[in-house]
Amino acid sequence: MLKIENVFGGYSSSPIIQGIDLAIENAEFFALLGPNGSGKTTLFKLITGQLPIQSGSVLLSGREIPVYSKLEKAKKISVLTQEVLVSFDYTVEEIIRLGRYPHQKGILKQLSKEDRKVIEDVMEKTKIIQFRHTPFSMISGGEKQRVLLAKALAQEPEILLLDEPTNHLDIKHTFQILDLIKKQQQETGLTVLAILHDLNVAALYADRIGLLQNGRLIDVGNADTLRKEAQLKQVYEVDVKTGSHPTVPKPQILMTPEHAERDFFDFYNSYQIEKNSTYIHMQFEHPLRTISNGVIGEGIHWLKHFCNFHVDKHYNCADPKSDLRERLNNYHIPHEATVAMMTAVNLEDMVMETKDINGIPMLVIVTAGVGNAIDVSNEYTISAGTQIGTINTMVFIDAHFTDGALVNACITATEAKTKALHDLQIKDRESDTIATGTSTDALVIGLTQQGEQTPYAGSGTAVGKGIGQLVYRSTKKAVNKYLKRIRQ
The missing domain is CATH 3.40.50.300 (P-loop containing nucleotide triphosphate hydrolases)
Structure with a gap:
């Protein structure tokens, strides 16, 4: 010693x-x-x-x-x-x-x-x-x-x-x-x-x-x-933020330089959308703070591109990450700065809603298919293989969230989606009970990080209520479009 x-x-x-x-x-x-x-x-x-x-x-x-x-x-x-x-x-x-x-x-x-x-x-x-x-x-x-x-x-x-x-x-x-x-x-x-x-x-x-x-x-x-x-x-004598290493149970430190403050920008004039039968591409001029379970861009990041790609309903790929990266490269979209999802639903049935709720600008995009709707509380085993009938939700908000509020927002958006499925009486085919989602749902929440920081975005907050209202309405509209199409 x-x-x-x-x-x-x-x-x-x-x-x-x-x-x-x-x-x-x-x-x-x-x-x-x-x-x-x-x-x-x-x-x-x-x-x-x-x-x-x-x-x-x-x-x-x-x-x-x-x-x-x-x-x-x-x-x-x-x-x-x-x-x-x-x-x-x-x-x-x-x-x-x-x-x-x-x-x-x-x-x-x-x-x-x-x-x-x-x-x-x-x-x-x-x-x-x-x-x-x-x-x-x-x-x-x-x-x-x-x-x-x-x-x-x-x-x-x-x-x-x-x-x-x-x-x-x-x-x-x-x-x-x-x-x-x-x-x-x-x-x-x-x-x-x-x-x-x-x-x-x-x-x-x-x-x-x-x-x-x-x-x-x-x-x-x-x-x-x-x-x-x-x-x-x-x-x-430097502003620091600590987080956790993604694979080692140790902290990692991020330093914030003095020049890091960003100029205010107008949310509604900060993005452009491209939509066709192959993909939906939302591109923002400024990176957004995101949380997502997308195939590409999962986790918490700063990203500018948000894509939803159409795939065949029988799509079965051993490496969907590589597949989506190749698609992004083909369209010259940098996968390092992108959240990318996939869906088998017709992208013409996309629902997009924008609204200021309690003075907070919000934008929600939903594509929905419920062919593999699932009641998560049932105990039966889901069959192996990739299923694509999915609800993909993108939520963009002109607000400043902590990481905890980002997680709150995910919970709030999921609650709203589940309520929409309940009110539409969408059922799990195996159990004949009300579905809570699909087996492959994807979600992204994107924040401008402008304005006063808020630590909460749950259903009891003003911003949470806004998220819930927009996601609920958009999900209902998107599911109804899907149901109308398959019944034709």
């Missing part, structure tokens, strides 16, 4: 580090974060003995750092920095051999069989064995950093100190280095104390995080420490 007890120190009589207490547990990855000038590198130099401690103590395995000789310290601690300068043009293997120096015995410091085994092992782990005879100056920056990591690991340290080791690397090489270190930590019990510049990278790799400000440790905790928006704004 590395223990820092009430440490003061720095470059002058006025200490930069002021009374830090911190315990780094064995085999953990601890990330030290803070803005430039907060004291991160100074603290590292106090730990390694490069700077004198004015008061307090740093203990390694229960002994104060100054008690260790340089050789003993080198067996305990290795350091990897962002610097890749090497004074002489050694080969890769020669540099890595230097990491074994603390373990070599005798005056001549010859490599032992064990030394050679360790060197081979770290070169293999860091994937640089093919460069063993290559001059260090001849390899890339990412490869150089892997060599220096191999040298640090060749020391077989208990603690690895990382001083912004990936600050000059691109994304690929950053993840390569940190993946290697994380794997070493997990497999060998290596303790890692890292200064990291990127908060999102720190959240992905660190077991615990410490936040430094003006030489003081103001917070210590797991990755959820980075969910404290007000604290991060205070420390970094």
